[in-house]
Amino acid sequence: MSGKTVTVRLAQRQDYQFDADFGEGVPILLTDEDPPIGQGAGPTPVQLLAAAAGNCLADSLLFALRKYKQQPEPIHCEVTAEVGRNAEGRLRVQQMTATLKLGAPAESLQHLDRALSQFEAFCTVKQSIAAAIPITTQVFDANGTRLK
Numbered sequence: 190m191s192g193k194t195v196t197v198r199l200a201q202r203q204d205y206q207f208d209a210d211f212g213e214g215v216p217i218l219l220t221d222e223d224p225p226i227g228q229g230a231g232p233t234p235v236q237l238l239a240a241a242a243g244n245c246l247a248d249s250l251l252f253a254l255r256k257y258k259q260q261p262e263p264i265h266c267e268v269t270a271e272v273g274r275n276a277e278g279r280l281r282v283q284q285m286t287a288t289l290k291l292g293a294p295a296e297s298l299q300h301l302d303r304a305l306s307q308f309e310a311f312c313t314v315k316q317s318i319a320a321a322i323p324i325t326t327q328v329f330d331a332n333g334t335r336l337k
Contacts, residue, residue: 206230235270235282242324243268245314246287250328252311253304263292284323287315295330305337 198210202219205227209218219231227233232240243266254261266289275281295301305328309315315324328337 204228235272238282238318239268239270239285241314242285242312242318243287243289245312246309246326247289249308249312249315250289250291250304253308254298254301257300257304259293259298259300259304261291261293261298265290265292282322284325286325286327288327288329290329290331291336292331294332295334295336298330301336 196212199207199220200210201207205222207220209220211218220234220237221227221230222233223229247264247266251261251264266287268288269286271283271285272280273283275283291298298304309326315326318324326337327335329335
């Protein structure tokens with residue numbers, strides 16, 4: 190994506206609800222804040238941030254394995270974002286943990302060690318926010334064996 194510009198347009202519906210327009214061909218996404226501020230009618234900005242990091246990590250892992258013609262599908266990812274107050278008392282995402290689970294057992298995937306050693310470096314979102322928000326990444330295979 191070198192040299193590419195990404196634009197998302199937000200239009201307020203009411204209160205803390207916004208329509209996020211990602212462009213032609215992509216459905217509008219309603220975003221909102223949790224109660225008591227919002228109504229919880231859509232994902233919050235923190236949830237969108239966690240989803241972006243997890244989606245990017247899953248994409249990067251899939252790409253790294255497919256580069257070796259491996260089929261790890263289906264990949265699942267769960268991201269936990271810990272929100273707390275900073276020194277000024279303002280809410281901030283303090284850290285995230287991304288847990289990825291492959292849909293195949295480790296022994297069926299060739300070059301798995303190479304893919305695991307490099308996929309995070311190619312995740313645009315994680316690498317962009319990691320300086321401000323520590324992100325721990327764990328990877329498990331289909332049998333529940335921790336690989337990373």
